[in-house]
Amino acid sequence: MRTIIALMCLLLPAMVVAWPGQTDFLSVLKNTNRENRLTVARKIYNDQLIHLDSTQAFVALNRMYQWATNIHDMPLKIFSVMAMGDYLKEYFSNQRNGKALEYFTTALNMASQLELKESEAEIYNNMGWLYYKQDKFPQAFEYMIRANNIIQKIGYENYPHASRYLYDLGYIYCDFGNYEKARLYLTEAIRYSFSNSLYAIRTLNTLGLAYRELKQYDSAILYFNRGLDTARAIHNVAWTGILSGNLGSVYYFLKHYDEAVPLLKTDYELSMASREWTSAANTIIMLADLDLDKHLVQAAALKLDEARDVLSRQTDRRPFVYYALQKARLFKYQKRYDSAFAYLDTARRVVGKLNQRRDALVFSQAEQKVAVELHLSEIKLLESEKSKMVLVRNFIIVVILLVLIIAAQLIFRQQLKQKKNKELLNNAVRQLHYYIESVREKNQLINQFKQEIELLHAQPEQYIMLQEKEEIAAKLKQYSILTENDWNEFRNLFEKVQIGFFSTLKQRFPDLTPSEQRLLALMKLNLSKREMAGMLGIAPDSIKKTRQRIRKKINVIDDVALEELVASL
Known part of the structure; x- marks a missing residue:
């Protein structure tokens, strides 16, 4: 605490350059009675100082601190120190996290000495939010719990910052995927007044997101529109873009594409202009998604290239999952199945890391x-x-x-x-779906090559080119039936979807051979006899014989009964 105060005293003589309107805010505070001074100071900070650059903001806050010291107004003095920490938390949560924590700790010590419980709760909440933004969840929940204990004693209806605190709780639950809990806190938050229009916008936006994830689209549209109206009223370009995109996403889910596309394009333009990279990335990927729905493969590829560039400018890994899934779709349309598998696997690994980030042991x-x-x-x-x-x-x-x-x-x-x-x-x-489609593609090519060979055999010998025969034979070999390694890969994918199928089959019918087990697995996927024959490397007639042999072993009357048995496994 002494270090912070000493530093502020040393800086004050050097801070002689005032930002426009600085004297006005001090005059307003001087003309405000003591009971209302803290409320006015908080409004000045939220409406003016928070939007200044760091030098101007700290000049103003240090002058507020010095004036509060001179007139012995301890609540205002504590607030000015806390506001310095809050400014660093909002704009420099990673680069200057230690400095922000120092300011909060100093303010907390002063509030504790004077037993100012409302200030203590506000500072604890700010400290929890700082840790949450740094992904330090154990510390974040510790301080959120401290704040909640104090606020519950005061009563939400008596706590002047109830809307801000309830928004913070609602945001965290929404971020953790508990959308019903988030909806409850955020709905409660909008019952109370906001000291800052920006927090009103954030609350309405997060409430819209919760309703969207709960698939209650009418309510999501309502709150996104309310947030959009507020953002336009205060001419906030960044939030106008973000809320336009979120509203567009709801229309996209409702398949109202004519309403969705203009909003998404507005979001992309405004988000790029205001350097809201995460919002811009999500939006351009969604527009690529729409292109793929319309089979506009080239347009989708160009948008995904743009998305890759935008993703590199931000650190949030969540939009990359959406990007990877759309890249997989793109490669599927291009029949590049290996690349599609690779991007699906990448998406799976990123999702795994995101889940680990929120391990429930954060409370320990x-x-x-x-x-x-x-x-x-x-x-x-x-x-x-x-x-x-x-x-x-x-x-x-x-x-x-x-x-x-x-x-x-x-x-x-x-x-x-x-x-x-x-x-x-x-x-x-x-x-598994992409895997089966790939096998079907191969089977079609095998049939095509067989027809070409039959046509060549039907021609007179002198017209048959040896080189042409060799090329077709090479193609046929390339697209031949699955190897043992391919079957092992197929079985791993199949067991993930149809859990315990092979073990149940072996337990109930131990006399079945491996090839008979494979045929039953393919029947589970509702493949045609020709497709199963292609995968097993046998003639379609052999499928019929194998099924008869299986029926005899497991004592089943006909094919219909066999299919019903397989479906029940």
Whole structure:
């Protein structure tokens, strides 16, 4: 704390250049009574100072700090220090995270000494948000829990920053994929007034996103439009673009493409102009997605090339998953199946890393620190007989808190596991689909080459070119039936989609040969006899004989009964 204060005192003489309107804001504060001064100072910061460059902002905040010191206004003094940390948190959360934390810690120490609980809660929340932006989830939840304990005692209706705090909670739940919980907090947030139009826009946008993910599209359109109206009213170009894109995405999901495309193009133009790279990347990829739906392969390829350039300018890995999936679609249309598989695998690995980032064990460090603080409080409280009752009360509170943390940990872990399993299953289904399509392509080529050979044989010998025969034979060999390695790869994909199929088959019908098991697996995929024959390397008539042999082994009357049995496995 002394270091921060000393630094500010040294900087003050050098900060003689004022930004336009600086004297005006000090005059406004001087003409405001003490009871309302903090509210006015917060509005000045949110409406004016937060939008200045770092030099101008810190000149203004240091002058506010000095004036508050001179008139002994401690709440205003604490706010000016906290605002310095908040500015660094908003614009330099990674580069100057240590400095922002120093400002917050200094403000917290001053607020704790004076027992200013509202200021303590606000600072704890800001510290939690700083850690969350740095992906330090254990520390983030620790400070969010501290803030929540204080706010619950005050009451949301009595807490002046309830809308801001509820937005932060709603955003975190939305980011973690718990959209129903996010909707509850965000709906509660808009019941209270906002001290900053930017937070109103963020809340409405996040609420729209939650409704969109819940597939409640009418509500999503409502809140995106409300946010868009607010952004246009304050002439915020970046948020006008982002909200246009989000609104366009809803129309895209509803297949109202005529309404979606203009909004998406607006988003892309404004996001690029305001350097909102993540929003721009998501939008150009969605436009490429639309091109692929219309089979405009070349146009989609150009947009995905643009997307790759935009993605390189930002650090969020989530848009890359969408990009990889669309690249896989593009390569599928181009019949480049190996490249399609590669991008699907890349998308799967990125999704895995994103899930690991949010491991439910984030609460463990918070639990440990709460336990340490409980131990220290016990030592102090045991100094007197009177303090024993307080000790029991605090112990019960901490036990309840720990139970809530453990319960939340289990819920998050289960949600992450379910989400990961669903994504892995969807990825396996796509890979198996592409795999079968690739085999069908090969079978078609094999039939084509066989027809060409038959035509050559039908011609007089003198017209048959040896070189031409060799070329067709080479092609036929290239597109021949699957090797043992191919079957192993196929089986791995098949088991991911049809879990336990082969083990159940072996357990119920141990006399089946490997080739008979393969035929039953292909029947499970509803392939035609010709397609199955191509994959097994036998004639279509052999499929009929093999099925008869299987029916006899497992005592099934006819093919219909056999197909019903396979479907039930």
